[in-house]
Amino acid sequence: MPLILATSFAELKDIFLMQGFAGFSLFAVFLLMALGLAIIFGQMKVINMAHGEFLTVGAYVTVFLSHMVVNHAPKLLPYYFPAAIVCAFVVAFILGYIVEIGLVKYLYNRPLDTLLATWGLSMILQQACRSLFGAREDTATLPEWMMGSWSPSEGLDIPINGMFLLALAIVMVLLVYALMYRSRWGLKVRATMQNRAMAGAVGINTKRVDRVTFALGCGLAGIAGAAFTTIGSVSPSAGSLYIVDTFIVVVFGGAASLLGTVLSAFTIAQSQSILEFFLTGVLAKIFVLVGVIILLMIRPQGLIASKVRR
């Protein structure tokens, strides 16, 4: 009897570890998505409902590249993924730049209107993806080293793509942190977002800062899209499935705080994946959302509030 108890206890521990690790993959996806939005929504106050579509665009770039590599240069297959990430970033960045110039620029003083306009944009981008790539789901061919799993002990399987995702997310957070808080350019961005008139007065080209910041946020969504291809298949509406989650993550974290975004992505992803083990997936989702909404009522400024006087 004690033996049975002991084995089942060990199994339970493994299940918890694996479930916890599934939470880490979800955490990485949330974090990558939320990083771009934390800049666009948190700093610039633009409610970009098309953020998910930038993810889709990044994912399609990756899928397209992988098909190219498979068809024309199969030898490069193990190495193409880093290039795909860069390409996804560049394409999403350029698209974001165009969107800023053509649309978002005119709406900075009307935040709620950005919501409607970018929703329209997301419909257009989704349909464009559907016309270009077809409505069917598509998958990227992953390099060999990214597939399979790593099992440190028996009964414990940790997927490698999950670990890759997590590593990528951590690297991106560090990069964004360095860019926003430790570089000259980040200083300009924060100055512009805090007080546009004063920033302009000290000689910062605020319009240029706007353009590049928005495009950067979109580019980050593109990277999230490239990462997304390692865990799921891509369809034109893939990004829009995550948009509500992403907004909740950013709002819950405290819109203008990078650390808050990380913490809230972690909390939401972990509680969801651990609850999923006890309840069904949908119920876990409902519980987490209701919990977040109640917490937001108690603390409307989010987990970590920026102490900036408005």
Added chain:
Amino acid sequence: MHTLYNRALGGRSGTVGLALLCVLLFLIFPLALDNFRLNMMSKYLSYAFVAIGLVLCWGNGGILSLGQGLFWGFGGYCMAAFLKLEAARNIAAESGSDQIRALTTVGLPDFMDWNQITSLPYIWYPFKSFSLTILLVFVVPTLLAYIIGTAMFRRRVGGVYFALITQALCWIMEISFVTRQGWTGGINGITDLRTCLGWDIRTKSAQIILYFLTCGLLIGCILIGRFILSSKLGRILVAMRDGEDRVRFSGYSVSKLKTFIFCVAAAMSALGGALFALNVGFMSPKLVTIEPSIYMVIFCAVGGRNSLIGAVYGAILVSYGKTYFSEMFPNLWYFLMGGVFILVTRFFPDGLAGAVDYLGPMLGRKLFSWIGRAQANFPAAVVPIPVEANEGR
């Protein structure tokens, strides 16, 4: 009498606008459209209720709710639950034969049967009575709006955050309705609604009567909205939209005001949802989730977020455009719709109503200057025309 004229009808220009809408709804549409299209029109008009509610709480109160589908849906589901129970009772009575009685549980909606539910859930009990259902159509969504409103506005959650939270609530409603299949009909929703108090709602005459009922209630909602907006409360609402802190510092309770207008909008939406269930004969979670809720905001934005009458035109135009273009050009439709979203917010923030206000006088001036020039060329016709023209203006 005079105050009523000024307040509920909105003075001369308001009366003219309302009269035009009435002529369109009560005369032109019933005469010009065939029965199928008229039924479609009642469907569009049931969305107009939400748009009117949004004019009150978004256009004038500054509260953007992306969760109006929630209230619309609760209203619709309450009505659909009543109709479904009646349909189930009728089927049980009609069947007569013992075979069917043995196969199904008598008086239980069919989807419950399919989900192995053997007795009516307690939540469904109130929907056995018609008067209680009508009461619940208004009470459930209003109470929900009151709870959400008090909880949010007391904590000064507003603007963007409120919009995103209501959107999440909408999503929660959709996924919980989809999963509780036995209680709500799951993803298919509540379908196959036939009679209301023994009156077959699928017949031609019933659909026409329901159309006129919808129009009448819609005009009623517009009048109520006018009445609220022209009262002192309406003035404070607009003040609150433009400078919340100043209103708070003047001693008004901002959270109560916001909750009130949010509840009014919710009740109107619920009425629209109930009428939708009557007009169209089904209710499903796909109609109440995030996307339709954003469409509802778009109806309001296209019509003009400050104009009660504009909201009706917005709902009709956008819904009609949606039906027409998705039938004719299914691929182009999303581009067109997305383009409309972008164009309206970018160039016409006041929507159709704003365009009419802006273009109307300009066209008028053009017309008159043209008449003036015509007179200059033909001096004989000088005298009588300008007088008439000025009166016509």
